[in-house]
Amino acid sequence: MSEPELGTKAPESDAMEPSIISSTDTPAQTGPTMGEHCVTDRPTPATARQPSGALTKFGDIEVYVSKPGDYPNTPAKLLLLLTSGTGVHSLNNQIQADLLAAEGFVVIMPDQFGGDAAPNTKAISNEEPASPSILEQFKLRAAETAKSFLVDMWLARQTPEKVLPILLKVIDVVRDEYADAVAHGGGIYSVGYCFGGKYTTLLAGEGVDAVGAVGQAQAQAPQDEETRVVKKASGPLIKAGAVAHATLVTREDLKGVKVPLSFVCVENDPLFPDEILEEGKKQFATSNLEHEIKTYPGVPHGFAVYGDYDSPTIKQAQQTAFQQILSWIKSH
Template sequence: MTDTELATKAPESDAQETTPSAAPATSAPRLSDHCTSSRPTPAGQSGTGEITTLGDIDVYISKPSDYPHTPSKLLLLLTSGTGIRSVNNQIQADRFASEGYVVVMPDLFGGDPAPNTGNMMADEPTTPGSFLDTFKIKAAETAKTFLIDMWLARHTQEKVLPIMYKVIDSCKDEFADAVSTGGGIYAVGYCFGARYVLLLGGERKEMPAWQGFSWASPTSAPQDVEADKARTVGPFIKAGALAHPTMVSPEDFVGLKAPVTVVAVENDPMCPDEVRMGLEDYMSKNNVEHEVQVYPGVPHGFAVVGEYDDVNIQSAQSTAFAQMLKWIKEH
């Protein structure tokens, strides 16, 4: 791939943790159509896994064809707002499964995917319309923004994190062999789900959302601290990969420990440059092993399975998958 920006840092054992500098305020939208709608599904393809329950949470599970006869690792796949019933998300999970991972894709939204979830039509050129047409389009956009804001209010960090903790806890029982094979749990996330890779990869003060969570994990355990101080928990994953994250703030970087690779979009309004650069700066200063690759000329959401006519986007999609796969395989 051409014109990409790559930054890799190795951790040092005696690093001093610092806090990230505050990112400038931004009025950018929090979700785009690529976060709430799927591209047309590749012809002739469909999900090969199954939707079941794990810890009372609906999940899509995809396994390698030779599992459990051949050892496999456990991978969480955290989706955009389109959720686990999106065929494209299922195909994405299947692709990781074909590479030797037991993939668990949890329903982060309790059966309530983002408004207007469905297939996006291929991009068509727009032509100027009448004032009434323009008014109707603006009204529809305003209504959609309102619906998405209401949806986001229903799916806050306080609601989503406990879902993931239940699934992680259940995975340690249901797929103990895969967790043991990988020496922990891996995670990849797209759009909405990408932010939660950062949260799962961090060490943070214990919050009410963690109540009832089992700490018998190869990757995390509570630390003994003074009685008057909150104990810390995490990281919950061994390594992570995230693609075109949305709604990330500097507070999400604090405590990050797990090595991560980031697929970023150049000039992405969903993840402004100052946020991405703030994350890079934090990881560098705190010696968190990381890799950030910026892809020019592609839309937000491009790394998720879906048809694009532009061969450059098609190539970037393949390159992004290879980047994420290589990272988790090497860690």
């Protein structure tokens, strides 16, 4: 396969270029937008391992926790894994957490959707369907239209005002319950896929200021419990992170980043438009922020999440992306 394109890694020669980050996002970023791979799982391989972690609760928040086999006898670092719309009950996401745990991390994968995972979440079939009849084609189009509507309605509910308080509560718990792992890593690491990529990016920013419109809304909002929780976020809440084929990331999200991030990107990805990524690169260079951006050609959005593909090219890219993420968080 073609090697992923290494976009940038700071410090860079163009570090003095002025930022062209604007407050206006492209149409693709202003409304609910999600891809099929953000809300459905790939099939698991026939020889798939079974999850080795466990579902538990931090208060009223469901979390999947996966630990290295010899923890706590051998120190481990703390990693927050933020998923796509498929959520904590996805077998693929659980195995993804286990793979990272096997590399020396206590992995905490929270239900960032508060029990409201993406609708119609199911595995995508690898089998090519037979040519449908005209009636079947009509039914398929109607079903896809209905599903798209449901996904958009679901996504409209998954706002920073809802998601961030959940993540902040989880972070409060892990700082106490897994203080040894947090201390061993010198902070909390985060890896985010698809929807979770946006929130890893936000946690890498300057708290409520990195949320932009959320901060403005809260300035005028009643002082309810959720508002107070979000306002507790000040400064980056993670030490370093990695983001794979993020969705819904805005210019302001990237502008707020203050800690080292690695990006796994898909070539010509409408869910992470090139113009936003390019402006992010210039912002990172201007602020001399340590970062890494690799673009993978010939792969679909969502390819880096654990799951089976028929294409050897995509399978190899998936392995390469995992090593990119792993190398980054281990070296920071």
